[in-house]
Amino acid sequence: MHTTTYQIYGYTPSFSPNLAALVIFAVFWVAHMTLSVVYRQAWIGTTFSIACGLETAGYIGRVLSSKADPMADAFNDYLVQIICLTIAPVFFMAGIYFMFAQVTLIYGPAFSRVRPWTYSRVFIVLDVVCLVLQAAGGGIAASADGEKEAQHGTNIMVGGLALQVAVTTIFFILCADFAILARKATKAHSASGTPFPPDMFPEKFAYIRDHKFVWYIIYGNLLAVIFVYTRSIYRVAELSEGWSGFLMNHENYFLVLDALMVGLGVFCTLVFYSSIIVGRIPITREFKIIQEQCLEVKAKGDDLDMSSEQPYAYKDDQKISSADINA
Template sequence: MSLSLTGEVVGYIGRILLNKNPFDPTGNDFLLYLVPLTISPAFLSAAIYLCLACIVVIYGEQLSRFKPGTYTIIFCGCDIFALVLQALGGGIASGAKTQSKLQLGINVMLAGLSVQVASLTLFALMCAEFAWRLHSHRNAWRTDHAAIYNSRLFKSFLIGLCVATLTIFIRSVFRVAEVSGGFHGPLANNQVSFMVLEGAMIVVATSCLTGLHPGYCFQGAWHAADFSFGKGKVLDEDTEMS
């Protein structure tokens, strides 16, 4: 989250500098805007992916198709891959001197953004599948965390997490459409659509993840919902205290 928000601030500083000098011959301001704003939402996605793993532990690992660590490995792995492609493509595009190299950078960025959209789509489907399992096996939920998942605060957190996922997905789809049209396309030069479908979506997502922070909404059980990649052992509160 910290990396993402830092990247967003840096990216908008780049846009302000471009406003003062849109034809900067060095291309540094364009690079300062393009790369951070392209890759920053990937860090937001990673934060959401980590939350799912802990949610699974709170309700009960036996109800999930996969171990909590498996969710983290799959989706954060996809996120890192998308991140590398987006950063690489942005670097190529910003330093391109020929049309062919510019198009190469755009294509690499587009591939990274497409991976992110696909990852978010798969994540949403797996969340829905886990929610269905919870609905179908209510009697199998962990009883030691009943006070947490029955609380209004935790239910609000789940809603906020869904909203954050949706807004990041909308933003990612918009960026795919924007980049696919090229830097001279209509979407890339429409400030209203950028501020609504890029800026506003990130503001909503970060507000949900901050106002409904998991460290607060898990009511002290975030560390108790930790998991290990090796044996998948869950730490309960007594183990944590000892």
């Protein structure tokens, strides 16, 4: 099926803003790959790099569409940009979920309404479901031969985006709730010096909590979630109107509510990169060990011996040293 640029977009994409977005996301892509190597963050680095790579590919498609012959077939370029730009934020959120799982264990699982690894397991599984729905719907809609088939693909995409909005809403509420509880407890702890159980303020990560920028990192990444959340709501509204709707056929809304929102979100994750204060330690394994120790203490009902110099030391000579944690 031969489809010209104007027929398939409803407008001719602007060259300059789309080229600017391409360059910016390409720079973000290189920056995230570099940080992931420097700080040895495999999961966060991979997900953020894939997200930036997809955004870059999407804007390559839009730039090519803007410079193409108005009567030429623009289908392939359009297909690249609609699929890549639709699914890229899914990978972005996958990195955020994992990062927040780390934050909950830095401050202690007791402040979280759900288990820390729920963020990186359950939410990422839901993220994959969103990804499949959006990619499948986008492919069906973009390659449809008739209006009915295109609408079927659109409905699948809207379903995937709506699920992403719902999941992000739940995640943001849990994050905000955690931040409020942990912040209050931090102030109370600083004021009173009262001993806490091991599922609150693990000593192993005191150096992270004491860093002057730690709450900037947390709030900065919550701000990134808000930007992506805004973009997802826009996409649901856009696709709900259909391919000939007002939002779909006016590029300015796309540039502000998609390109700018995602760009600001990625920028926040670079400026407030968690490993700047976490460092290059093999933190994932240590998190799991500490979580297991917390569950063991709860099961045994042991009391903490806060007088010991060793972290996580218990009465009755049940001691867990730093060497044990690093083993």
